[in-house]
Amino acid sequence: MTTLSVVRWAALLPLVLLATACAQQEDGGGDAGPVTPTYPDDAVVLRIDQTGGFVTPAVALTRLPTVTVYGDGRMITEGPTVLVYPGPALPNIQVTNLDADQVKQVIERARAAGVGSAGDLGSPQVADVPETRFTLRGAVGVEKTTVEGLDAPGTGLTAEQQAAREKLRDFAAWVPELAAEAETQPYRPTAVAALAEPWVANDEAGPQAEVAWPGPDLPGTPVGTTGLGCVTVTGDQVPRLLDVAAKATAATPWTSGGKRWTVTLRPLLPDETDCDDLTSAG
Structure with missing residues (x-):
């Protein structure tokens, strides 16, 4: 290498080092400090x-x-x-x-x-x-x-x-x-879990009008040894259920399959999909 080439390289070296440092910062190679994690929407x-x-x-x-x-x-x-x-x-x-x-x-x-x-x-x-x-x-x-x-x-x-x-x-x-x-x-669910058990008259609740159940046939899948069954209401049945349930009470006798049922409704949250989420949450 000639003396002139050495002089030119010495003059360019600081610029090369500066460019390399800038590239490392842009690529995240430098210490950017703690990063706040991001999450999926329904996490x-x-x-x-x-x-x-x-x-x-x-x-x-x-x-x-x-x-x-x-x-x-x-x-x-x-x-x-x-x-x-x-x-x-x-x-x-x-x-x-x-x-x-x-x-x-x-x-x-x-x-x-x-x-x-x-x-x-x-x-x-x-x-x-x-x-x-x-x-x-x-x-x-x-x-x-x-x-x-x-x-x-x-x-x-x-x-x-x-x-x-x-x-x-x-x-x-x-x-x-x-x-x-x-x-x-108000939260509008896309699915509702319904726990059903045979309806029993309650004198304290007074007379209760029967309401036709708009979802899957009751009582649904048995839940362990609780005596309860569970069905998941989805799709077009959800808005119909919400409209009817808005006028019902916790003591309403719901009719399905020729029988009357007490139904406990549980709107499912964004990270939940069906009855299994309720039975496995405890």
């Missing part, structure tokens, strides 16, 4: 639900999560309940749209509250209390934390256990408050 980012407790099999199987936050920002909660007896046939399910920053905040506050990392949370000395289950999807995968009797008195718990429970309790109360800060709309 559950956070769910708080309850299992167990002293309830009937129909209630246990159709119980709605307290709150579910999805990857696209939808947050589904159960709205206010009408204090009448018998109650409405359909639960009041509401959907709120959170933005990306709010979803990120939910994840961060869940971790700060101990979801996925809480240690010994103890067991209060109270019988037949439900368990509150926190499910969180983050960069490290799906993590779950289950607390027995989260709202029960602190009898039999250490100070550390009570403090850890308080953090989870505060978080569980905070998440639904996001719905109060945004516009909510």
Whole structure:
């Protein structure tokens, strides 16, 4: 190499190094800091639900999560309940749209509250209390934390256990408050699970008009040893069922196959498809 070539190469070397560094930054080769994970639209980012407790099999199987936050920002909660007896046939399910920053905040506050990392949370000395289950999807995968009797008195718990429970309790109360800060709309399901059992007259409910069942034949597939059957209403039958059920009550005798049935309706959430999702959730 001649002296002139060496001089020219020495002059060009800083430019070559600068161009290489810029290319590495554009290609993500540099340190870009932590990356916020993205999720499929119907992926559950956070769910708080309850299992167990002293309830009937129909209630246990159709119980709605307290709150579910999805990857696209939808947050589904159960709205206010009408204090009448018998109650409405359909639960009041509401959907709120959170933005990306709010979803990120939910994840961060869940971790700060101990979801996925809480240690010994103890067991209060109270019988037949439900368990509150926190499910969180983050960069490290799906993590779950289950607390027995989260709202029960602190009898039999250490100070550390009570403090850890308080953090989870505060978080569980905070998440639904996001719905109060945004516009909510009624949730319109694309499928409804229906748990059926033979109808029995109830004097307290008073006379109830029969309603023809607009879905698949009842009682459907047996659910274990509960005495219940389950069918999944889909397609064009869903809007017909929702219209009829809006005028029915929890004590309405539904007629199918020449018999009368008590039917507990459970609109399925975006990550659910059929009765199996209810029977496997506990």
